[in-house]
Amino acid sequence: MSVKAKKHLGQHFLKDENIAQKIANTLSFKGYNHVLEIGPGMGVLTKYLLEKDVTTHVIEIDTESVEYLKANYLNLASRIIEQDFLKYDLTQVFNDEPFAITGNFPYNISSQIVFKLLEMRGQIPEFSGMFQKEVAQRICSKEGSKVYGILSVLTQAFYDATYLFTVPPSVFNPPPKVDSGVLLLKRKENFTLPCDETLFFKVVKTSFQQRRKTLRNSLKTFNLSDNLKANVIFDKRPEQLSVLEFIELTSLIEND
Structure with missing residues (x-):
């Protein structure tokens, strides 16, 4: 018995054992x-995660995959969460305990x-897994890069991001x-920002919605004072700002 990949779930099953083992070892x-x-x-x-000295849980929305796992991984059966990861409240499983996330997403x-x-960064010190290459690169990219954007800044504000290796189709x-x-994300030792974190998310998202414009233009909706808008940081476009500069920018707006 094997599971048929379902297009609407974005399923592409990894069949290379070496790569699976490499991901487990990240x-x-x-x-x-x-x-x-x-x-x-x-x-x-x-199967490689189950060899590790941790308790492995899996979350799977596909009923056919769940049946396969229950039949083939008997020692995992009680830790298969048949839910949509994006909607499921993980504190039902982990309470407030820390856990890592991995997967072929x-x-x-x-x-x-x-x-x-x-959103759950307080509980997740480590995260690794497989993305489309361009998404993985975007998450790990630095300012000045064409692919640097919302995901890059928000992730790197809280995690050190490392692109590990490329996997062919x-x-x-x-x-x-x-x-x-x-990629691998390791949470920073100090992952509390020295600014209003909700405002930080809003500033980053708003800035990149018009990534070709200067911040003076893209952040108009914040109704900033003329005094603040005179600051040279507003001459820049969002992809020119480092994560630290976005934090500084948020502090400036917060104190305006």
Whole structure:
């Protein structure tokens, strides 16, 4: 028995054992006792996680995959969460305990997975996994890059992001049309920002909605004082600002 990949779920099953093992080895397994795998499919990565000295949980929305996992990974059965990761309240499983996340993420929800990670950053010290290559690169990119954007800034405000390796389409069934990339996010020791964090998210998102414009133009809706708008930082476009500069910018707006 095997599971048929479903297009509407963005499923591309990894079939390369070496890569599965490499992904399992991206995490340090230190500072937490639980790992959550998103979208395990037929368990190619899961089996390597189960060898680790942590408790592995999986969350899977596809009923067929869940049945397969229950039949083939008996020791996992009680830790299969048959839910939509984006909608499910993970505190029902982990309470307030820390846990890591990994997976071969469905392409169609990969950015939303990162946004949920950021919402739960207080509980997730480590995160790794496979994305479309361009998404993985965007998350890890620095200011000045064409792909630097909202995901890059928000993620790197709280996590150190490392692009680890590229994975070709041929190791998946069905093969996707593009390369994939594996990354690692390790939460910063001090992941509390020295500014209003809600405002920070708003400033970053608003800035990049008009990424070709200067911040003076893109942040008009904030009704900033003329005095503040005279600051040279507002001459810049959002992709020119580092994460630290976005934090400084938020503080300036907060104190305007």
